[in-house]
Amino acid sequence: MEYLKQLTLILMAGVLVNNYVLQKFLGICPFLGVSKKFNQAFGMGIAVTFVMLVATAVTYPLYFYLLVPNKLEYLETILFILVIAALVQFVEIVLKKFIPALHAALGVYLPLITTNCAVLGVTLNNITDGYNFLESMISSLGVGIGFLLAMVLFAGVRSRIENCPAPECMKGLPVTLVAASIVSLAFLGFSGVFETLLA
């Protein structure tokens, strides 16, 4: 029971408190680039969550059964980025062959995920945080859902910004960033909620 509570906390921390996009600034490029339309934002969010889960499932055993026994921990960055790049390609091929419908929906976003720092970030953070395999998977799931949540919320905010009369020089990216700042402010409030929950 205690352990279940801990897992829930890891999950919720990933979704709300340590939201990668809004609190840790990871994965900002897709956040700003693909959040214009709700459908695109949702597709990107699902694709990232999926890749994060698969990437964690692969990099975690590789780290502990390949790098640690050979004392090669310092190679984690090189190994992880290569694994993620290969994995994204592999996932794309598999999806294309076996689930064409899903590939049609997510295919566009997959190549962009290779250079998404949130994916590399979550795999590295799972190792540094000392999570076991189950906790790592839960944490990746939480981070992925958090990314999805941020994308979807922000797509809604953005569709309203499009129609608002911003000052000339603020139009486009600057006003989007200011809006992101306000959404991020809302997420900052969750850290307080968590402190009371933990107490």
Place this chain on the structure above:
Amino acid sequence: MKNNKLMLLLKGLILENPVLVLVLGTCPTLAMTNSVISALGMGVAATIVLICSNVVISALRKVIPDTVRIPCYIVIIAGFVTAVQLLMHAYLPSLYDMMGVYLALIVVNCIILGRAEMFASKNGVVDSAFDGLGMGLGFLLALLAMATVREVLGAATFAGYKIPFFNENGYYLPILTQAPGGFLVFGILIAIINKIGVNKGKEKRKQLAGCEGCPSAGICGKTACSETAELTANADQVSAPAGKEAEGGEA
């Protein structure tokens, strides 16, 4: 000839500033600018990686097969990042702890892969080194500018030194050093840059924000992907009205 090299340097510093004009590498820009020290660490680390990877990639540009060039670039960049990580862990442990995962994430910094793809793979070793230095310094400059605003207004300190009067009396806004402040200051900084000189940058941004500048272009294989299309659309949106205004001002 020397003039040419100087131009390469200045281009990265001002005209094509990777952060403020090209809007690349936003993640470290936002994450590492809550204090001047971490911004300096990030800027210097990225500059070193950028120069080294540019030199190596440019030296190997005739050897690397075109079809697998992106994975090759990633391995080269990741190698240098690991070297910088190890050096920093050994000699600057406190900075290493402060930067945490973001140091490793230099690997996926769009600026570095973007310069490899756009410049180093087409130009000589010396030119690439200067390009790397210019772009790196441009990145450092933008980070320092942002960090100065955030730290001075957000904590009333500069590189850890307390600013008298403001610090003692609590005249500062802590929110600026936290996540929302990062987005806000970055947004305002880009708005200022737009106001000053986007008229000149319009064409340049259009041409640089195309697929060529996208690190995924090699894997992607399309002529226009959704992300760059969005970026270009954004750039147009940003520059078109500002351009109009500038013309109005002249009239």
